[in-house]
Amino acid sequence: MNLIIDIGNTMAKVALFNDGEMVEVLTESNQSLDCLKALCVKYPVNQGIVATVIDLNERVLADLAALPFPLLWLNHETPLPVVNLYETPETLGYDRMAAVVGANEQFPHRNILVIDAGTCITYEFIDSKGQYHGGNISPGMQMRFKALRQFTGRLPLVDTNGRKLPMGRDTETAIRAGVLKGMEYEISGYIESMKHKYPELLVFLTGGDEFSFDSSVKSIIFADRFLVLKGLNRILNYNNGRI
Numbered sequence: 001m002n003l004i005i006d007i008g009n010t011m012a013k014v015a016l017f018n019d020g021e022m023v024e025v026l027t028e029s030n031q032s033l034d035c036l037k038a039l040c041v042k043y044p045v046n047q048g049i050v051a052t053v054i055d056l057n058e059r060v061l062a063d064l065a066a067l068p069f070p071l072l073w074l075n076h077e078t079p080l081p082v083v084n085l086y087e088t089p090e091t092l093g094y095d096r097m098a099a100v101v102g103a104n105e106q107f108p109h110r111n112i113l114v115i116d117a118g119t120c121i122t123y124e125f126i127d128s129k130g131q132y133h134g135g136n137i138s139p140g141m142q143m144r145f146k147a148l149r150q151f152t153g154r155l156p157l158v159d160t161n162g163r164k165l166p167m168g169r170d171t172e173t174a175i176r177a178g179v180l181k182g183m184e185y186e187i188s189g190y191i192e193s194m195k196h197k198y199p200e201l202l203v204f205l206t207g208g209d210e211f212s213f214d215s216s217v218k219s220i221i222f223a224d225r226f227l228v229l230k231g232l233n234r235i236l237n238y239n240n241g242r243i
């Protein structure tokens with residue numbers, strides 16, 4: 001079985017895959033990977049992959065080093081089943097690459113926009129020939145809420161829970177609608193503009209943040225919370241025998 005570890009800026013995601021099937025997934029702090037030991041007792045793991053977009057602390061590094069099977073550390077030199085046209089592959093986030101690999105596995109001959117709503121929102125384009133062209137990075141939901149408080153004198157910290165109006169009627173609803181509608185319009189704007197160029201475009205949405213869309217956009221989106229983990233599993237299998 002494969003152990004898959006995706007360490008993001010907010011959360012670490014850990015999953016077990018058996019022959020392409022995800023059998024268990026856990027979300028935990030990116031400062032401690034306490035679930036590892038128990039998972040390795042529970043499942044017969046043969047190999048693992050780790051992708052991180054942060055510098056890991058000593059404790060996490062020690063836990064990973066203690067794993068009793070080969071571990072592939074995803075980096076810009078890792079062979080991939082897609083072509084990477086990013087001009088600076090050495091600075092590309094590994095979670096972004098993995099999400100693209102996961103989407104391309106499901107639809108190898110299609111043009112795909114992959115949207116990952118986590119700490120940041122990332123937008124990736126991979127074409128029907130399996131070439132990754134790059135994409136964009138914008139602030140994620142929590143970052144937007146926190147930035148409004150941090151960079152103003154009067155705005156409170158608001159979150160998604162509470163009254164949702166199309167247009168705010170007080171400070172709290174104005175901030176909530178501003179953040180949520182802003183993300184919704186940003187995402188639907190990308191989809192609409194890319195669909196002009198690629199009418200058959202497929203759209204994947206992944207990441208920890210869930211939010212609502214108007215139904216016309218929603219109908220064409222594949223929501224797959226585990227796209228990065230699936231992509232990492234594919235990369236690990238692609239590199240089978242090389243670690």
Ligand SMILES: Nc1ncnc2c1ncn2[C@@H]1O[C@H](COP(=O)(O)OP(=O)(O)O)[C@@H](O)[C@H]1O
Nearest residue numbers: 008009010011027117118119120142207208209
């Ligand atoms: N169980 C959960 N624990 C923590 N965050 C969660 C959970 N469910 C949803 N979220 C949301 O998911 C976001 C993290 O998404 P994720 O894709 O894991 O980010 P990253 O990959 O950047 O660490 C958090 O900011 C939070 O809003």
Ligand SMILES: CC(C)(COP(=O)(O)O)[C@@H](O)C(=O)NCCC(=O)O
Nearest residue numbers: 008009053091092093095118119120
């Ligand atoms: C863009 C990101 C911060 C997104 O991280 P996440 O929201 O998944 O935690 C991460 O992929 C990253 O650090 N990228 C490096 C820069 C780049 O991809 O070009």
Ligand SMILES: [K+]
Nearest residue numbers: 116118120122
């Ligand atoms: K992201």
